[in-house]
Amino acid sequence: MAKYKKNERQEILLERINEDPFLTDEKLAEIFNVSIQTIRLDRLELSIPELRARIKNVATEEVDKIKSLSLQEVTGEIIDIELNSQALSLFIIEEGHVFEKNEIARGHFIFAQANSLCVAVINEPLALTKSADIEFKRQAKLHDKVISKAVVNDMDNNNASITVESKVDGRLIFKGQFEMYYSNEGDNNG
Template identity: 55%
Template sequence: MRRTKKERQQLLISTINDNPFITDEELAEKFQVSVQTIRLDRLELSIPELRERIKTVAEKRFDDEVRSLPIEEVIGEIIDIELDQSAISIFDVKEEHVFQRNKIARGHHVFAQANSLAVALINDELALTAKANIHFNRSVKLNERVIAKARVIKIDENALRTYVEVTSFVNNELVFTGNFEMYRSKNH
């Protein structure tokens, strides 16, 4: 069904309000227009691009919640977090994250996303990685989006340790797993 520009733009506003994490490509498909048309609509409506929308939502939601490190020190964008329980972040692999000769992401970026998510998850002013057991299942490439999911496995109050498992995916394919033993400064 063909919509007028005004109708499409009204639907665009409500769609983005419902899901600020929707991509321009998904919007173009939904409204059966080109990605360029969506970008022009967003520009006209002063709706920021996805990366800025994610950042804004994350800052609003998590600035008060994340205690162990400033939100801007997290590698990737946190999109959901429940302290001492679970968290999710998104990391878009850009030119500066890859080896130039083969366009494969440097492993330390994928690790840093998982590690900083494990730190952010700890409900304490101080959280440090005591030990990590990691496994790269496959290479991550330029322009891929890595979604990391962290969950607390166990909290050992006596040892001041929290055990966190992080799994990272590209298009639902497992690319990285990490088990982190996190030191925390206090019992909670």
């Protein structure tokens, strides 16, 4: 139970609280075998907020994450659109979109961006994907900015044919040919 020096203790304290933000000063005092006051002094010096504030931070952060996830109804941000003609979207690959081990984007997000764009470019209340021919040309990695471009080739008889190309740094990573069904009845998309 050798006590740490101030420096050491504060370093480890930071780590510990990072690992588990739910530790009270009391427990931390036990862990480091010092008084509560010392822990409080440490937190003050390191400007680590108190337990409740930490918990609240965790809670609000996670709430934000959930919100941003439900925003993913349309994957990617539409940056230019000419209805029934063509559209452009940007999708930034974040932690949630990649495989942990190799940081390669999961294919379905790339697909989702393209698919969402197809739905968006069609100016009708109902738009469903009927079929698609897709090709993954190269991998997208964490933090890549994927630009997707959809071009409507033709639209008639409630069917639209759309070509999508997705690029990272100008290099093609994905290409897809989408056949969509649309209708002015119904209320939404798919």
